[in-house]
Amino acid sequence: MPKRKKEKIKAKKVDISQKVEPKKQLSISAIQEGTVIDHIPTDATFKVVEILQLQKHHGVVSIATNLESKSMGKKAIIKVGGKSLTESEVSKIAIVAPDATVNIIKNFAVKEKIKVTTPDVVDNVVKCSNPRCITNHEKIATRFYVMKKDPLKIKCHYCERSMGKNDLEII
């Protein structure tokens, strides 16, 4: 009797592995009109959401993170229905996601693909992390100079302190 029981269990196991096939395709719904931002580093996913103020967006927003990527290891993708990005939004994204690509979607197809480029000067996008910086006490626009693009290092025009990616707080 015990022998027969063992065989039964074994047979069951084989059966399951044959039925379940790993699904390789990504299941985020396609958008008809809008923008797809691809190749976002996973730790910058919600920074991009913040930059684009997607919490206030009324159209469809799909966020997928920790996706496998050949070039990046892991990446995030954000799909925003019914929205095209302004030039300023694209350069803001470039600060937190220097390898991102912005795809403009028309009628479910990619109409244009833009590779973002980190600007040399970042105007009024991020807050200075130095609490003693004048920009945190007077109502003035911030300005940073990009010292290094990857990993990002920027220097405040006013207090001259350097900031890294982890210090970034979007205005």
Next chain:
Amino acid sequence: MDFKNRDIISISDFTKEELLHILKVVASFERKPDFNILKGKILASLFFEPSTRTRLSFNSAMEKSGGKVIGFSSASSSSVEKGESLWDTIKMIEQYADAIVIRHPLEGSARLAAEAAKIPVVNGGDGANQHPTQTLLDLYTIQKTKERLENLHIGFVGDLKYGRTVHSLVIALAHFNPTFYFIAPDELQMPESYLDFLFQKKVKYLKTSDVKRFSKELDVLYVTRIQKERFPDPIEYEKFKGIYRIDNEFLHYVKKDLKIMHPLPRIDEISKCIDKTEHAAYFQQAANGIPVRQVLLALIMGKLN
């Protein structure tokens, strides 16, 4: 070189040639001073935080050159107390003067003042950031006492983390192929951003916590005070105060022509017995502040080239 209307905000704004030009003009002005060079000119001296030496040094430089000074020596006597922004304060004061010198506790305040003003602005110290006129008088003192700026071995001891005079002087001296020795406990060592800068400029530097370790190599030792006011935690300050003391015993381990500098005020980091020796350059350094500031004011007000 034309410095008329130029702001003096950060030592990083100056090229090597410009620094050398300023030092050359100071040397020639010292040989042949002009006590009326700023006659009819008014300097607005805006000190939003207390300072004795820098404020009096600017006042003295202006008056020794025949000019006049207006202004205030603490934020409580300015309209900032009433809630006025720095921008508005500057826009108002620029109507009354030919140049502004500003000291402010917030970093970047001098840069903002320069953007607001049509007249030239001199940074007299913005928090822990910059104090460029101090740097220029430090450079002038080194050049005068060592008769060169190139290829010197320079030690910095004390509070290298918060000491803005050290930060600015390191940037300026990086033009002259120096070797730096940063002498401080780990907690008060040079910030990484300055070490990165030196690495990029291919400047040689060594770090140690022992002031005697490289003392025989040094041409100049720049001593700084452990600044109580810059420590967020008073217990941390207690841990480090008085850790370095330059005294007669230390002189056994140095070159005969070592020059000891200090931006002053000192507490007990340099013993009084050093004052009488040939090594002491710190009072001469303070005195150099006058001709350096006279020349800078004359340059930006278009009275010298």
